[in-house]
Amino acid sequence: MEQHIDYLIEHFGYFGLIIMLIVGIIGLPIPDEVLLTYVGYNVYHGKLSYIISLICAVLGSVVGISLSYYIGYKFGLPLLKKFGPKINITEEKVNSTQKLFNKIGSPLILIGYFIPGVRHLTAYVAALNKFSFRKFVVYAYLGAILWSYTFITLGRKLGERWDQVGLYVSKYSMYLFLLVIVIVIMVYLYWRKKQQLRNVGKF
Template sequence: MAEWEYIITNYSYMGLFFILILGIVGLPIPDEVLLTFVGYYIFLEKMDFWPSIGCAIIGSIVGISISYLIGKYLGSAFLKKYGPKFFITEKKTDWVQAKFNNYGPLFLISGYFIPGVRHVTAYVAGMSTYHFGKFACFAYIGAVVWASTFIFLGHYLGGKWTEVEVFFSHTTRYVWGFIALIAISAIFIRLKKKKSI
């Protein structure tokens, strides 16, 4: 808690913005815990709701776009050389590549909810020469849903926001991926049904 309180107290919205960029590009920052803490600060009325949401979403969008561009222009050779320094292993990249090939747009959205995977998804999209417009459409929707979800969660939990950190430490990325894919798939199915009516 102390590190997030220091960053948010001293750097406020700009601190949130830049930390999310760095976390999504690949630094080992527990972004979900940070966002939940911001929601807690909104609960305490130490931060305002809309500026917090705005900075979180824009920071996420900038970070995921940088990751895509790194993947597109520097490619797999760059990731193999420098990826392990940011906990981006070849095994993790291969896992994301397989899921990306199978689910594409769904994985761009749901990947945000899988710790340690969201930035790799963007690298893989870039390396796969996935069209930027299509990437942006789904990845930016994911940024809005992801950032808003954890800020709302922190606000809802109030003083119990630290339970999120404990929960994340005991939850594997596979469980999160399964939950996220089910949730996003349900949304797409519902939208398709509405269109067909």
């Protein structure tokens, strides 16, 4: 994996990062979290700029998830049934994500980035449910920022301990995911309470 990333960075620079994240979000089997943490590791060594890496990561994620939404909205379930299995997007996975979407609602678009196997499907499911693109953009783009920041910063902080990054990401990603959920819920509750107080103040 490292060799492929190094090759892309050496030959295509930040553009290679953008392309990998676009195709990864759409559904190709690319270990996105490992990619982002390795980018953070390169930031630590001064090979990449932290800010530019974040911008490119967010851009690649945003473009990828927007394309996924467009594909789901334009072509619907028949296309996913026909070509989805070729990139490991099965009807069973779409159905399970649909159930999650029904339970959690629109926040799944945001936190779905942190759930392996769900990140690639939330945009398709949102589109199949005719979810408003304006609302989709709010959750999807905010999620892209949080996700990119989390894993690039993780790689940067671990620095020389890169050999442990793969272990951390695979072993503790669920704990990281749960932490992110708690933070997101707290932010949401704070925002909702603030809105309620603001509405009360109008009367």
